[in-house]
Amino acid sequence: xxxxxxxxxxxxxxxxxxxxxxxxxxxxxxxxxxxxxxxxxxxxxxxxxxxxxxxxxxxxxxxxxxxxxxxxxxxxxxxxxxxxxxxxxxxxxxxxxxxxxxxxxxxxxxxxxxxxxxxxxxxxxxxxxxxxxxxxxxxxxxxxxxxxxxxxxxxxxxxxxxxxxxxxxxxxxxxxxxxxxxxxxxxxxxxxxxxxxxxxxxxxxxxxxxxxxxxxxxxxxxxxxxxxxxxxxxxxxxxxxxxxxxxxxxxxxxxxxxxxxxxxxxxxxxxxxxxxxxxxxxxxxxxxxxxxxxxxxxxxxxxxxxxxxxxxxxxxxxxxxxxxxxxxxxxxxxxxxxxxxxxxxxxxxxxxxxxxxxxxxxxxxxxxxxxxxxxxxxxxxxxxxxxxxxxxxxxxxxxxxxxxxxxxxxxxxxxxxxxxxxx
Amino acid sequence: xxxxxxxxxxxxxxxxxxxxxxxxxxxxxxxxxxxxxxxxxxxxxxxxxxxxxxxxxxxxxxxxxxxxxxxxxxxxxxxxxxxxxxxxxxxxxxxxxxxxxxxxxxxxxxxxxxxxxxxxxxxxxxxxxxxxxxxxxxxxxxxxxxxxxxxxxxxxxxxxxxxxxxxxxxxxxxxxxxxxxxxxxxxxxxxxxxxxxxxxxxxxxxxxxxxxxxxxxxxxxxxxxxxxxxxxxxxx
Numbered sequence: 001x002x003x004x005x006x007x008x009x010x011x012x013x014x015x016x017x018x019x020x021x022x023x024x025x026x027x028x029x030x031x032x033x034x035x036x037x038x039x040x041x042x043x044x045x046x047x048x049x050x051x052x053x054x055x056x057x058x059x060x061x062x063x064x065x066x067x068x069x070x071x072x073x074x075x076x077x078x079x080x081x082x083x084x085x086x087x088x089x090x091x092x093x094x095x096x097x098x099x100x101x102x103x104x105x106x107x108x109x110x111x112x113x114x115x116x117x118x119x120x121x122x123x124x125x126x127x128x129x130x131x132x133x134x135x136x137x138x139x140x141x142x143x144x145x146x147x148x149x150x151x152x153x154x155x156x157x158x159x160x161x162x163x164x165x166x167x168x169x170x171x172x173x174x175x176x177x178x179x180x181x182x183x184x185x186x187x188x189x190x191x192x193x194x195x196x197x198x199x200x201x202x203x204x205x206x207x208x209x210x211x212x213x214x215x216x217x218x219x220x221x222x223x224x225x226x227x228x229x230x231x232x233x234x235x236x237x238x239x240x241x242x243x244x245x246x247x248x249x250x251x252x253x254x255x256x257x258x259x260x261x262x263x264x265x266x267x268x269x270x271x272x273x274x275x276x277x278x279x280x281x282x283x284x285x286x287x288x289x290x291x292x293x294x295x296x297x298x299x300x301x302x303x304x305x306x307x308x309x310x311x312x313x314x315x316x317x318x319x320x321x322x323x324x325x326x327x328x329x330x331x332x333x334x335x336x337x338x339x340x341x342x343x344x345x346x347x348x349x350x351x352x353x354x355x356x357x358x359x360x361x362x363x364x365x366x367x368x369x370x371x372x373x374x375x376x377x378x379x380x381x382x383x384x385x386x387x388x389x390x391x392x393x394x395x396x397x398x399x400x401x402x403x404x405x406x407x408x409x410x411x412x413x414x415x416x417x418x419x420x421x422x423x
Numbered sequence: 424x425x426x427x428x429x430x431x432x433x434x435x436x437x438x439x440x441x442x443x444x445x446x447x448x449x450x451x452x453x454x455x456x457x458x459x460x461x462x463x464x465x466x467x468x469x470x471x472x473x474x475x476x477x478x479x480x481x482x483x484x485x486x487x488x489x490x491x492x493x494x495x496x497x498x499x500x501x502x503x504x505x506x507x508x509x510x511x512x513x514x515x516x517x518x519x520x521x522x523x524x525x526x527x528x529x530x531x532x533x534x535x536x537x538x539x540x541x542x543x544x545x546x547x548x549x550x551x552x553x554x555x556x557x558x559x560x561x562x563x564x565x566x567x568x569x570x571x572x573x574x575x576x577x578x579x580x581x582x583x584x585x586x587x588x589x590x591x592x593x594x595x596x597x598x599x600x601x602x603x604x605x606x607x608x609x610x611x612x613x614x615x616x617x618x619x620x621x622x623x624x625x626x627x628x629x630x631x632x633x634x635x636x637x638x639x640x641x642x643x644x645x646x647x648x649x650x651x652x653x654x655x656x657x658x659x
Contacts, residue, residue: 246527253513253524260511263473265499265528265576 030323030397038229042222058221058293063333064228065290070313070329071232071239071322072282077311078320078399079243080275081255082142083150086157087310090280092302093133094126094287096164099183099297100176101125110174119189123288130284131277138276142269157307161299182298186291189227224293231289232326235282239322242278251275309336316388317395324397331396340381344373424487426451426611427472427503427580432481432491434464434471441467443635444481449580449613454606456614456622456643458656459632465615466508468632469582472613473505474498485580500528504578506569508585514558518549521557521568525575535575542571545601563594570601580611587618599625619656623647631656 041060045053069091076084100106100115102122107114117125141152168179177183242248250271253261262268291297309332317328348370351359359369366372388396425448434442442464449455457465470476472483474495483491485501499505504525513521522542526535543550546567552560557568566586573581583602587595595618603625606612616622623629623643631639631652639651646652653659 249516249520249524250527252516252520253527256513256515257511259475260507260513261524262495263475263499263505263507263511264524264572265496266524267494267496 026397027321027323030327034323034326042225054221057225059338061221061224061228061293062290062337063330064225064232065286065293066310066313066333067232067326067329068235068286068289069283069310070317070325071235072279072286073310074314074320074322074325075239075242075251075282076275076279077314078325079248079255080251080272082272082275083146084153084276084279084307085150085304085311086153086155086160086307087279087283088302088304088306089157089160090130090133090283091287091290091306092160092164092297092299093280094130094284095291095297095302096177096183096287097126097129097284098122098288098291099186102187102292103183103185105178105183106176108169108175108178116187119187119288119292123285126284126288127281128284130287131281134277134280135273138273142272142276154304157304161302164299164302177299180299182296182300183291184296186295186297188295189292228289231285235285236322236326239282243322247271247274312385315395316385318398319395320399321395321397324395324399327397328395335384336381340377343377343380344370347373425449426453426486427613428482428484428487429468429472430482430484432468432471432478432483434467434476434478436467436476441476441635442471442478445632445635445637446481447630447637447640449611451579451611452606452609453628454602454612454614454626456616456619456626456629457632458616458619458622458629458646458652460655461617462634463632464635465632466584467635469505469507469584469613469615472498473503473582475505475507496528499576499578502576502579503582504573504576504580505582506573506584506586509588510562510565510569512557512560512565512568512572514556516557518553518555518557518560518568521572522549522575525572526577528576534577538575538577542574545574545604546571563590563598566590566594566598567601570598570605574605574610578610580613581605583612583614585615585617587616587621595621619652620647 042053042057045056045060047053049056069087072090073084073087076082076087098119101117102115102119104114137153137156141149144152164177165180167173167175167177168181169175171179250261250266253264253266254268254271258268261271290301294301310329313329313332314325315328316332317326318324348360351357351369362368362371367375427447427449429445429447431444431446432442433440433444445464445468447455447457447468457468459465467476471478471491474490474493474497478491481491482489485503488501490498490501490503493501495505513524516524519539522539523535526538529535543553548564549567549571552564557565560568570581570583570586573583586598586602590598599621602612602614606625614622614626623646626643629641629643629646630637631646639646639649641649647657
C-alpha cells in the first residue's frame with residue numbers, strides 16, 4: 001500500500017506542477033494577446049473601414065467600461081463569493097456623481113450653482129462615493145447569507161435608478177439628478193493645464209504656441225480609447241495585487257468556509273465589507289468614465305439588465321480569474337451590443353445580396369426579416385448563453401482552483417487516496 | 424492562575440439550551456480532555472470558548488480576562504487556536520495557503536515561515552503536498568492540515584474537536600503522537616474525543632459531559648479506572 005501511495009503522490013505532484021505551469025502560461029498568453037489586440041485595434045479599424053474607424057474605436061472604449069465593471073464584480077462574486085445582483089447601482093452612483101459635479105445640472109438644484117470639477121478629481125471622488133455606498137449597503141446586510149444577500153442587492157439595484165428618476169424636477173427636495181431626462185452636456189476630461197497650455201497666457205500677443213488640446217473633440221473616440229486602456233491596466237494591476245494579498249486570501253477563505261475562516265482569526269464581517277466596498281469602488285470608477293465619454297447619464301443605462309449582463313460576463317469568462325473575466329466582458333459586450341444589435345441590418349443586407357428581397361417585406365404575420373430578427377434578439381442571446389454554460393460550465397478561462405475542481409482526474413485521485421487510507 | 428477558566432456557562436442554540444452551568448479549568452501545559460456521547464455539548468463548549476457561540480450566562484476567562492462573547496477573530500488574537508469539528512479545511516485553496524490563513528492574525532513573516540516549518544515537522548505528509556489543493560487531500564491529511572492551521576496562530580491554548588473522527592487506526596495513533604509532541608513543546612491542549620480511551624491515555628485530566636452538564640471530573644488515570652466511565656465510554 002505504501003508503494004502504491006507513493007506513486008500516486010508522485011503522479012499527483014507532477015500533474016499539479018504541469019497544471020499550474022500551464023495555467024500561468026495560459027493567463028500570460030491571454031494578456032499578451034489582449035495587449036497586442038488593444039495596440040493594433042484602432043489602426044486596424046481605420047484600415048478596415050477606410051479611415052472611418054472612429055465609431056468602432058468609441059465602441060471599444062464603451063466595452064472597456066464593462067471590462068472595468070467585470071473586474072470589479074469579480075472581486076465581490078469571484079473572490080469573496082458574495083452574490084451581488086444590483087451591481088449596476090454602484091455604476092450609476094459613480095456616473096451620477098461625475099454628472100452632477102461636472103455639468104450645469106446643479107444650477108437647477110437648490111444650490112443654484114453649477115460645478116465643473118475636473119474629471120481626474122471626480123474619478124477619485126466617484127470611487128470614494130461608490131465605496132461609501134458599498135459600505136452603507138453592506139454593513140446592515142452582510143450578516144445575511146447567500147440567497148438573502150442576493151435579494152437585498154437586487155432591491156438596492158432597483159432602488160437607485162428609481163430614486164434617481166424621482167429626484168428630478170418637481171421632487172420635494174429639488175432637482176438634483178435631472179429625473180427621467182438624466183443629465184446632459186457633461187464635461188469631457190481635460191489634461192492638466194501644465195500639459196495643455198495656454199503656456200503664454202490667454203490672448204496675449206505672445207500666445208504663438210498652439211494650445212495642445214489632447215482631448216480635441218475631433219479625436220474624441222481615440223483619446224477615450226487610450227485613456228480607457230490605461231485605466232484598465234491600472235485596475236488589472238490593482239485587482240491582481242489584491243487577489244494575492246492577505247485580504248485576497250481572506251476573501252477566498254470566507255468564500256470556502258466562513259466558520260473556519262472566523263476560527264482562523266478572520267473578521268468575516270469586516271472582510272466581506274471590504275470586498276463590497278472595493279467592488280463598488282471599481283464600479284464608481286467605471287461610472288465616472290462612462291458619464292464623461294457619453295457626456296450624458298440617464299437612469300435607463302443602469303437598469304437590472306445591466307447588473308445581469310455584468311454577472312454573465314464574470315460567470316461566463318471564468319469566475320475568479322481576472323484575464324478570463326476580461327475576455328468574458330469583451331465577448332458578451334461584442335455579442336450583445338455589436339452582433340445582436342446589428343444582426344437585423346446584416347441579415348437584411350444578406351437577404352438582399354442573395355436576391356431574397358421578398359423576405360425583407362412584410363407578408364401577413366411575417367413582419368419582415370429585419371423586425372423578425374430583432375424580435376428574436378434575446379432568444380438568440382439566451383441560446384448562446386445556455387450553449388456556452390453547457391459546454392464549459394466552469395467558464396471560458398476559469399481560475400486554477402475551479403478548473404481542478406471540475407477536472408475529473410483530480411477528483412478520482414482524491415477518492416482513491418481516501419479509500420486507500422481509511423478502509 | 425489557571426490559563427482558562429470556564430465558569431457556570433449556559434449556551435443556547437436558538438431556544439435549545441446546549442450547556443447548563445458548565446465549569447472547567449485548564450492550567451498551563453496540560454492536556455485536558457472532554458468526553459461524552461453525541462449531543463452532550465462537547466463541541467458547544469469548544470465553540471463557546473472560541474467565540475463561535477456566545478454564552479448566555481457565565482464567564483469564560485483567559486488568564487483572568489473575560490473573553491466570553493468576543494468575536495472569534497478576537498479570541499484567536501488572544502491566543503486560542505481552534506481546529507473545528509469536521510476539519511473544515513479551505514477545500515479549494517492550497518495546503519500552504521491554508522496554513523498562511525491560520526497565521527492571518529500575525530504579521531511577522533519570518534515567524535510565520537518558521538512555524539510553517541514546525542508544522543511540516545509534525546506532519547511530513549503536508550510538506551510533500553504543500554502545493555496541492557486541500558480538497559484533494561485524504562481525510563487524514565485534511566485532519567493534519569486542520570491541526571496545522573490552528574497551530575499557525577501560535578496559540579497558547581489549542582482546541583481540538585474530534586481529531587480522530589473517521590480515520591484509520593494507524594493514523595489515529597500518528598495524530599495522538601503529534602498531539603503529545605505539540606503539548607510537550609509548550610502548547611496547552613483541550614481535546615474533545617469520542618474515542619475516550621485514546622483521549623484519556625494522552626490527557627492529564629478529563630471532564631465528562633452529559634446532556635450539557637459536567638457530571639464527573641478528575642485525573643485521566645482516575646477516570647480510566649472509574650466504573651461509570653468504563654461502563655459508559657470505554658465499553659468495559
